[in-house]
Every structure is written in C-alpha cells, then in structure tokens.
Amino acid sequence: MTKDGLTHLDARGNAAMVDVSEKAVTKREAVAGGRIAMSAAAFAALVDGTAPKGDVIATARIAGIMAAKRTSDLIPLCHPLPVSKAAVDFDPDPEHHAVNVTATVRTTGQTGVEMEALTAASVACLTLYDMLKAIDKTMVISDVRLLSKSGGKSGDFTRDAG
Structure with missing residues (x-):
C-alpha cells in the first residue's frame, strides 16, 4: 500500500499488482x-425455449462460469x-419480464x-442480451452488485436487502 493508502499504485504512482504473498490462505466466497x-416477447422466448439462437439460459450459464475463470x-x-467453484443461477421474474442472475x-x-x-454475473447478463437481441434490442442490464463475500482479512460482508 502506498503512503496515500492506494493499493494499486506504487510509491511513484505507477500501476502495480498488489503483493498478496504475506496474506493468509483462507476459504473465500x-x-x-x-x-x-x-x-x-423476448421473455417468452427465453422461458419457452424458442429463442432463435438456442438454449439461452444454458449458454449464459456457461459464459458466466467461463468469465469467472478468466477474470x-x-x-x-x-x-x-x-x-474451486463457479455457479450461475437464473431467476425469471415474469411480472417484470426480467431475469435476476x-x-x-x-x-x-x-x-x-x-x-x-461480478464478472460472472455481468457476462451472464451480456450473454442473455446477445442471445435475445434478435427479438429485443432495448433490453436493460442493471443492478450488477456484490451481494456477499466471506473470508479474508476484511471479514464478511452482506448487502442489506433494502
């Protein structure tokens, strides 16, 4: 960490990867x-499995997992x-024609x-867009956020439901 407390800059202000070699190995999620x-129409194609590009959810799941591994x-x-684990789940919201990832x-x-x-969730959403854009180019990706994390020096974090 530099004197200014910025971890990705060295003493001269150059970009630098943080040295984690002295940190403890812990389970992290x-x-x-x-x-x-x-x-x-796009939501119906997703749920009914009739999208022109094929199985939208399966493709987005694989894309999200691959993204986590390539971050x-x-x-x-x-x-x-x-x-050691990367999983992507989808929760369709029929009332709002949306999918929570x-x-x-x-x-x-x-x-x-x-x-x-965060990368896995983002890429899964982008893949849903790509797979359905022939039906709807006005889709909106939103609310990409960290929901929780555990492990490490900074401890646990859980986003408030509100």
Whole structure:
C-alpha cells in the first residue's frame, strides 16, 4: 500500500499488482447479482425455449462460469486465482419480464473472488442480451452488485436487502 493508502499504485504512482504473498490462505466466497429486463416477447422466448439462437439460459450459464475463470485476463491487475467453484443461477421474474442472475464463486487463496463473481454475473447478463437481441434490442442490464463475500482479512460482508 502506498503512503496515500492506494493499493494499486506504487510509491511513484505507477500501476502495480498488489503483493498478496504475506496474506493468509483462507476459504473465500463471493456472490454477485445482476438483472436484465426485456420485452414480453423476448421473455417468452427465453422461458419457452424458442429463442432463435438456442438454449439461452444454458449458454449464459456457461459464459458466466467461463468469465469467472478468466477474470484476470479482463480486469487489469486482478490476480489469477484457482477457482474451486463457479455457479450461475437464473431467476425469471415474469411480472417484470426480467431475469435476476446470481453468480457464486469460491476459492482457497490469498485474495478474494469478488471480481470473479461480478464478472460472472455481468457476462451472464451480456450473454442473455446477445442471445435475445434478435427479438429485443432495448433490453436493460442493471443492478450488477456484490451481494456477499466471506473470508479474508476484511471479514464478511452482506448487502442489506433494502
């Protein structure tokens, strides 16, 4: 950490990966969420399995899992981590023609998996968009956020429901 308390800058202000070599190895988990709202027609195609590009949920699940595993390739200065679990779940919301996405990522290591969970949720939402854009180009991705995390020096965090 620099004198200003910024962890991704060295003493001269240059970008630097945080040295985690002295941190304890602990079990870590992060859960992130996102939401995509769409037209009634796009929602029906998703739920009925009639989208032109095929199984939308299965494809988005695989994309989210792959994204969690590749986060360090996408986010500068993010540590490559041995992901021991990556799961992406989908909760359709028929009343609002939306899908809530939840990504859970685990590792045992010296740094957390918040970025991996956030990346998984984001890419799963983006994949839903890609798979349904032929039906609805006005879909809105929102509410990408960390829901909870456990392990590590900073302890546990759970987002308030409100």
